[in-house]
Every structure is written in C-alpha cells, then in structure tokens.
Amino acid sequence: MQRYETQRRRAYIVRLIIAQLIVTLVGMIAGYLFGQAAGLLSVLLGALVAFLPQVFFIQRMGVLRSTRPSQAAMRLFRAEAGKFGLTVALFVAVFVIVPPSNPTFFFYAYVAVVLTHWLTPWLIPKKANV
Numbered sequence: 001m002q003r004y005e006t007q008r009r010r011a012y013i014v015r016l017i018i019a020q021l022i023v024t025l026v027g028m029i030a031g032y033l034f035g036q037a038a039g040l041l042s043v044l045l046g047a048l049v050a051f052l053p054q055v056f057f058i059q060r061m062g063v064l065r066s067t068r069p070s071q072a073a074m075r076l077f078r079a080e081a082g083k084f085g086l087t088v089a090l091f092v093a094v095f096v097i098v099p100p101s102n103p104t105f106f107f108y109a110y111v112a113v114v115l116t117h118w119l120t121p122w123l124i125p126k127k128a129n130v
Contacts, residue, residue, distance in 0.1 A: 012121075013058060016116070016117060020047075020116045023113055024044070024047040024113060030043070031102070041100070042101060042103070043108070045109075046108065049090045049091060052086065053083040054117070056083055056086050057082070061079040062075060
C-alpha cells in the first residue's frame with residue numbers, strides 16, 4: 001500500500017501534466033490561428049523541449065515511489081544535471097535538425113510549459129483527500 005505522501009505527489013504530478021497539456025493545446029491552437037502549420041509545429045516543439053526534461057526529472061528523482069530520504073540530495077543533483085543536459089541537447093537538436101519557422105511561438109510555448117509548474121499548486125485544494 002502506498003504512503004499518503006506518495007499519493008499526494010502522484011496527484012500533483014497528474015495535475016501538472018494535465019495543465020501542461022492544456023497549455024500546449026491552447027498554444028497550438030493559437031499558433032495555428034496566427035502562424036498556420038508552421039506556428040503549430042513551433043509551439044509543439046517548444047512544448048516538447050520543456051516537457052521531456054521534466055518527465056526525465058520526475059522519473060530520475062523517483063518522485064512517484066517511496067524511497068529512502070537518505071539519498072535524496074544525491075538523486076536531486078543527478079536528476080537536475082540530467083534535466084539540464086537533456087534540455088540543452090533538445091534545444092540543439094531542434095535548432096539543428098528541425099529549425100522552428102517561428103521562434104517566437106517556440107519560446108512562448110517553452111516558457112509557458114515551464115511556468116505551468118509554478119502555477120499548478122493553485123490547482124491543488126488546501127485540504128486534499130487523496
């Protein structure tokens with residue numbers, strides 16, 4: 001049986017992912033309306049560059065499983081370093097392999113998905129019964 005803290009973290013992560021997908025979808029719609037298919041692709045690439053390193057961090061940090069807190073600091077440093085490296089690699093890959101035709105949409109989507117992490121706590125009720 002999972003501990004309460006693990007369940008609470010899982011609920012937060014699910015809400016975060018849903019919020020990020022909604023932000024991405026709204027951005028893709030706006031990108032299509034203002035920039036046609038090129039704007040839509042730029043928004044999608046920007047959202048993926050922000051989203052994939054966060055998924056890596058969650059997986060590497062072991063947020064969704066109950067683990068010993070004694071190694072939490074080491075896991076945090078490794079996960080954050082991996083997230084940073086993956087972000088840099090994805091930026092390089094996007095600009096070399098598939099250069100976004102509209103960098104404005106690309107960076108707006110990237111920033112919007114990253115900032116969604118800060119706004120998600122508002123989606124969690126104060127007295128969560130998970």
